Amino acid sequence: MESIKDLVITLGKNARNSAKTLRYATTKQKNKALNNIAKQIDKNRTTILKANQQDLDHSKNNGLEEALLDRLMLDNARLDDIIESLKQIESMPDPIGEISDLKFRPSGIQVGKMRVALGVIGIIYESRPNVTIDASALCLKSGNSAILRGGSEAIRSNLALYDCVKQGLIDVGLDKNCVQLVATTNRTVVNELVKSSSYVDAIIPRGGKGLVAAISKNAQVPVIKHLHGICHTYIDKDADTQKAIDVAFNGKTRRYGVCNATETLLVHALAVERIMPELIAKFIAKGVELRGCEQTQKLSEQILVATDKDWDTEYLDAILSIRIVNSITDAIEHIEKHGSGHTESIVSENYSATRCFMREVESSSVMVNASTAFADGFEYGLGAEIGISTDKFHVRGPVGLEGLTSQKFIVLGDGHTRK
Amino acid sequence: MESIKDLVITLGKNARNSAKTLRYATTKQKNKALNNIAKQIDKNRTTILKANQQDLDHSKNNGLEEALLDRLMLDNARLDDIIESLKQIESMPDPIGEISDLKFRPSGIQVGKMRVALGVIGIIYESRPNVTIDASALCLKSGNSAILRGGSEAIRSNLALYDCVKQGLIDVGLDKNCVQLVATTNRTVVNELVKSSSYVDAIIPRGGKGLVAAISKNAQVPVIKHLHGICHTYIDKDADTQKAIDVAFNGKTRRYGVCNATETLLVHALAVERIMPELIAKFIAKGVELRGCEQTQKLSEQILVATDKDWDTEYLDAILSIRIVNSITDAIEHIEKHGSGHTESIVSENYSATRCFMREVESSSVMVNASTAFADGFEYGLGAEIGISTDKFHVRGPVGLEGLTSQKFIVLGDGHTRK
Numbered sequence: 001m002e003s004i005k006d007l008v009i010t011l012g013k014n015a016r017n018s019a020k021t022l023r024y025a026t027t028k029q030k031n032k033a034l035n036n037i038a039k040q041i042d043k044n045r046t047t048i049l050k051a052n053q054q055d056l057d058h059s060k061n062n063g064l065e066e067a068l069l070d071r072l073m074l075d076n077a078r079l080d081d082i083i084e085s086l087k088q089i090e091s092m093p094d095p096i097g098e099i100s101d102l103k104f105r106p107s108g109i110q111v112g113k114m115r116v117a118l119g120v121i122g123i124i125y126e127s128r129p130n131v132t133i134d135a136s137a138l139c140l141k142s143g144n145s146a147i148l149r150g151g152s153e154a155i156r157s158n159l160a161l162y163d164c165v166k167q168g169l170i171d172v173g174l175d176k177n178c179v180q181l182v183a184t185t186n187r188t189v190v191n192e193l194v195k196s197s198s199y200v201d202a203i204i205p206r207g208g209k210g211l212v213a214a215i216s217k218n219a220q221v222p223v224i225k226h227l228h229g230i231c232h233t234y235i236d237k238d239a240d241t242q243k244a245i246d247v248a249f250n251g252k253t254r255r256y257g258v259c260n261a262t263e264t265l266l267v268h269a270l271a272v273e274r275i276m277p278e279l280i281a282k283f284i285a286k287g288v289e290l291r292g293c294e295q296t297q298k299l300s301e302q303i304l305v306a307t308d309k310d311w312d313t314e315y316l317d318a319i320l321s322i323r324i325v326n327s328i329t330d331a332i333e334h335i336e337k338h339g340s341g342h343t344e345s346i347v348s349e350n351y352s353a354t355r356c357f358m359r360e361v362e363s364s365s366v367m368v369n370a371s372t373a374f375a376d377g378f379e380y381g382l383g384a385e386i387g388i389s390t391d392k393f394h395v396r397g398p399v400g401l402e403g404l405t406s407q408k409f410i411v412l413g414d415g416h417t418r419k
Numbered sequence: 420m421e422s423i424k425d426l427v428i429t430l431g432k433n434a435r436n437s438a439k440t441l442r443y444a445t446t447k448q449k450n451k452a453l454n455n456i457a458k459q460i461d462k463n464r465t466t467i468l469k470a471n472q473q474d475l476d477h478s479k480n481n482g483l484e485e486a487l488l489d490r491l492m493l494d495n496a497r498l499d500d501i502i503e504s505l506k507q508i509e510s511m512p513d514p515i516g517e518i519s520d521l522k523f524r525p526s527g528i529q530v531g532k533m534r535v536a537l538g539v540i541g542i543i544y545e546s547r548p549n550v551t552i553d554a555s556a557l558c559l560k561s562g563n564s565a566i567l568r569g570g571s572e573a574i575r576s577n578l579a580l581y582d583c584v585k586q587g588l589i590d591v592g593l594d595k596n597c598v599q600l601v602a603t604t605n606r607t608v609v610n611e612l613v614k615s616s617s618y619v620d621a622i623i624p625r626g627g628k629g630l631v632a633a634i635s636k637n638a639q640v641p642v643i644k645h646l647h648g649i650c651h652t653y654i655d656k657d658a659d660t661q662k663a664i665d666v667a668f669n670g671k672t673r674r675y676g677v678c679n680a681t682e683t684l685l686v687h688a689l690a691v692e693r694i695m696p697e698l699i700a701k702f703i704a705k706g707v708e709l710r711g712c713e714q715t716q717k718l719s720e721q722i723l724v725a726t727d728k729d730w731d732t733e734y735l736d737a738i739l740s741i742r743i744v745n746s747i748t749d750a751i752e753h754i755e756k757h758g759s760g761h762t763e764s765i766v767s768e769n770y771s772a773t774r775c776f777m778r779e780v781e782s783s784s785v786m787v788n789a790s791t792a793f794a795d796g797f798e799y800g801l802g803a804e805i806g807i808s809t810d811k812f813h814v815r816g817p818v819g820l821e822g823l824t825s826q827k828f829i830v831l832g833d834g835h836t837r838k
Contacts, residue, residue, distance in 0.1 A: 023779050097778060103800070109789050111799045114777065118811050201811055222641065222812045243834030250836030358533065358829055359516060360442050370528050370832025379837065380530045380828060381522070392537050392620055393641045394813040397828040409799060409816040410777055413789025415662030417669030418798065
C-alpha cells in the first residue's frame with residue numbers, strides 16, 4: 001500500500017516536471033514527436049501485434065467476453081487507423097499560446113486571454129489499446145503531461161505502444177515523462193491517482209459506467225466525465241416524413257454499440273400515422289427489436305412492451321424503445337427524466353419547435369434534423385476526441401484539444417497604475 | 420441531522436425546478452427583476468440598516484474583530500454601491516442562448532456552440548452582506564438558480580436583503596426560488612450542500628482560506644475556488660525606472676487588504692542600483708514595512724529580515740517582502756514555488772523577457788508593465804465578479820457572467836445521416 005503511494009507520488013512529480021518542460025516545447029517539436037511516434041508504430045508492427053496476441057490469449061483463457069476481446073484486438077488495419085489518427089492530430093493547429101479578445105479598457109490597460117495547458121492529465125481506460133496513442137497524442141499537442149492507466153487485460157499491448165511513444169519523445173529532445181504509462185495493474189493506483197490533487201489537474205475516465213462512477217466518487221481532482229449515452233430522436237408533428245425516417249433510422253442503425261446511437265424514439269401523436277408505418281417496417285426489416293408504449297404497440301404485432309426500465313436503458317444493441325407523446329413539452333420532459341445529457345435530436349420543419357428544443361434540452365449536443373450519430377469529435381471538426389463529456393462544467397460534448405486547455409488573463413500596460 | 424438533510428433536499432429540488440423556469444425567462448424579464456430588486460433595496464433602506472445594526476451589535480458583543488465588523492457594516496453609501504452594482508449587471512449583455520462558431524462541416528451539417536446556464540449554483544460566503552445581492556444578480560442574469568449561504572454574523576442583514584430579492588422576482592412573475600437564502604445558521608447545511616451533486620452544479624466559496632479549503636475537501640460538486648493571493652511584481656533588468664517604481668508602488672499600496680495586492684517584490688540584481696533606492700524610500704515614507712533577503716537588507720537599515728515563511732505569506736497588510744534574483748528564470752521559479760496562481764506582473768522593456776514571462780507564469784492573470792491591482796472583474800470589463808478563480812479548470816481569474824455558464828454543441832441539419 002505504502003509503495004503504491006510512493007509510486008503515484010513519483011509519477012506525479014515526474015509529470016509536474018515534464019509539464020514544465022512542455023511549456024517550452026515548440027509546435028514544431030510537438031508535431032515532430034507525433035510524427036516520430038507514428039513512424040515507431042509502423043516500424044514495430046510485429047512486436048506490437050505479438051504483444052497484443054499475448055493479451056488476447058491471456059484474456060481468452062480468463063474467459064473475457066467476445067465484445068471485449070474485439071475491443072482489445074489489434075491488427076494491421078487498426079494500426080493503420082492509429083497512425084492516421086496521429087497524423088490528423090499533427091495537422092491540427094496548436095491551441096497553446098493563442099491570445100484572443102485582446103482589448104483596450106478605459107483605464108488604458110489591454111486585457112485578453114491566453115490559452116494554456118491544464119498541466120497534468122490522468123487518463124484511466126479499459127481494454128482499447130488505441131487509447132494509449134490517442135490520449136498520448138492529444139495531451140502532447142495540448143501541452144499537457146499525461147499519466148496513462150490502461151486495463152490490465154491490455155497491459156502488454158499498451159507497453160509495446162508506449163515504447164513507441166517514449167522513443168518518439170526522446171528523438172525530439174522532449175522529456176520521456178511527458179507521457180507515463182502505469183506499468184502495474186494494481187487497482188490501488190487508480191484510487192491514489194484520483195486523489196493526487198497536487199500532481200494531477202484533471203482525470204479523464206474512458207470506460208463503462210461502473211468505472212466512471214467509481215472514479216467520480218473518490219476523486220479529489222476534477223473529472224471530465226462521460227457517463228453514458230441514452231440518446232433520443234424526437235419526431236415532431238411538423239416533421240418532414242423523409243427526414244424523420246432517415247434521421248431516426250440512421251441514429252439507431254448506423255452502429256449499435258456506440259454512445260451516440262439513438263436508444264429511444266419519441267414521436268408526436270399527430271405524426272404517427274404519416275411516418276411510423278414505413279419507419280417501423282424499415283426497422284423490422286433491419287432486424288431491430290422494437291419495444292413500445294401502449295399506443296405504439298397498436299402499430300404492429302411485432303412491437304414488444306416497453307417497461308419503465310426501457311426508458312432508462314442504454315441498449316448498445318439492435319433494440320429501440322418507442323414512445324408516442326402528445327406535445328413537444330412531453331418529449332422534452334421525457335428527455336429530462338430519462339436522458340443522460342449526451343445527444344438529442346428533433347426532426348421538425350417548425351421554426352418555434354426547433355428553437356424551443358435547442359434552447360431547452362440540456363444535453364451536451366442538441367440537434368435539428370440530423371442523426372444523433374453525428375455526435376463525434378471528427379464530425380464536429382475537433383479532430384480526434386479524448387471522450388465525450390456529459391458534464392456541464394469546463395467542457396461539454398466531444399472533447400478535443402481545446403477541452404484539455406484553459407485560458408488565463410493577460411494584461412498589457414505601459415506602467416499603468418490603478419486609481 | 421436528518422432534518423438538515425431534508426432541508427437541503429428541499430432547497431435542491433426547489434432550485435432545480437426554478438432553474439427550469441429560468442430557461443424560459445427572457446432577457447427583459449431578468450433585467451426587470453434586477454431593476455426591481457434595486458428599487459426594493461432603495462425603498463427598504465431603514466429596515467435593512469436596522470437589521471444590520473442588530474447584526475453589528477450582536478457581533479460586537481461576541482467580540483468579532485474590527486476588520487470583520489467593517490466588512491459586515493452597511494450604511495447608505497454601501498447600499499448605493501449595491502444598487503449601482505445591480506444596475507451594472509442589468510446593463511450587461513445576456514450571455515444565455517448566444518450561439519457562436521456555427522460552421523458548415525464537410526458532411527453538410529452545421530455545428531456551433533450555444534451558451535447555457537450551469538443550472539444551480541451554491542454560494543457560501545462570510546460576513547459581507549453585499550454578496551447576497553451580487554451573487555443573486557449574477558446568477559439570475561446568467562440563468563442560474565442560486566442557493567445562498569451567508570455567515571451567521573450577517574444573517575439579519577442577509578434576510579432583509581433577501582426579502583428585496585424575493586419581491587423583485589415575484590413582481591416580474593419569476594419563481595421566487597430562483598434565489599434561495601438558507602435561513603438556518605447550522606453549519607451542517609454547508610456539508611450537505613457541497614455533497615448534493617444531484618441538485619447543485621457548482622459551488623462558489625467566498626471567504627478565507629480556511630473556508631475554501633474545508634469546502635474543497637468535502638465537495639462532491641465542482642468548486643470554483645479562490646484560495647488566496649500571493650501576488651508578485653518582478654522588476655526585470657531591462658525595466659523602465661519610472662514604470663517599475665509606479666507599478667510596484669501601486670501594486671502594494673493601492674489597498675492593503677485585497678487579494679490582488681503585491682505581497683512580494685522580485686528584483687533583478689542588475690536593476691537594483693538604478694531603481695531600488697528611490698522605490699525603497701517611497702515605501703518607507705508611506706509606512707510600508709519591508710522585509711528583504713540578505714542582499715536587499717544591505718540597501719537600507721530599515722529593511723527587516725525576510726524568513727522563508729515570508730515568501731509564502733499573504734500579508735493583506737502594509738508589509739512587503741523583497742528578494743533580489745539573478746535572472747528571469749529565478750524569478751519565475753520563485754513564483755512557481757511560492758505564488759498562489761493569482762496575479763503576477765513583470766516590469767520590463769525587453770521583448771523576449773515579457774514574452775517568456777507571459778507564457779511561462781502559470782497564474783490566472785499575468786501582466787506586463789501594469790499594477791497587480793488591476794486584477795479585477797470591473798477593470799477587465801466583465802462587470803461585477805462573483806470571485807477570482809485560482810483554479811485551472813473551467814474558469815480562471817475574475818469570474819463574471821460567462822464563468823457561470825457553459826457551452827453545449829448545436830447541430831443543424833436538413834435530414835442529414837452519417838455515412
